Amino acid sequence: MSKLAQLAAAASAPPCCPSLTDRELTEEEAEITAAMFKALGDPVRLRLFSKVASHPDREACVCDIADVGVSQPTVSHHLKKLREAGLLLSERRGTWVYYRVAPAVLAALSGFLTARD
């Protein structure tokens, strides 16, 4: 597990994750959260993420999602970034490698963007 993913996991463990409207982020929280948004801030990565998330059972083999117009090493590179940001989890199953969305982190980001009145 990468250092960033560890920090992300720690930050997303309840009862962390303030809503945007609760209070301003600390510098450290801003670093962690910005890293996740940054990972989603590239069109190719966002499409890869979207392909995984919208796949049946919310998981997909690399072979199912790799068609995004860039080379194989570049796909691998982007998937690694998404893993390191704590957004995707990967698992080898036989010949293929499957990716799935990390549910807690996704919920944390969504909650962060949801204004509480």
Added chain:
Amino acid sequence: MSKLAQLAAAASAPPCCPSLTDRELTEEEAEITAAMFKALGDPVRLRLFSKVASHPDREACVCDIADVGVSQPTVSHHLKKLREAGLLLSERRGTWVYYRVAPAVLAALSGFLTARD
């Protein structure tokens, strides 16, 4: 209004904004949405955004939020990026300029990140 902000507004107008789990993003949707995440993907920008969002009445004068450790032109530069991404709105009121969170776009991003079962 910037071209990006126009696209963003169009993309966030109902009944657009699929949830991540609904279907995979088109290339154009990925461009627009990634641009918003990218804007939130810088720690300084995210802190500025967080300061505005957590301020009373969810709006703040630049003078209230400018203390993020970078120069005045750099603060202005980041606020412009957040405006262009459609995330913040600005308004001059007398001597001061006030920023507030664009509610629809924020809700759209949150909805995007919320998995529907």
Added chain:
DNA sequence: CCGTTAATTAGATATGCATCGAATCAATCA
């Protein structure tokens, strides 16, 4: 042992981005 899948490495290129200082401009107010 060979084929397949995908991660990784290496090296290279090109572009983008954050940041600065210094200066200027625009809007407002006293």
Added chain:
DNA sequence: TGATTGATTCGATGCATATCTAATTAACGG
């Protein structure tokens, strides 16, 4: 007119990133 706030411009620097090709490595299955 002068002071204040903040946007903008300019030029510059340094670092990060996206991408490629080519090659290699690792894990698995037959």
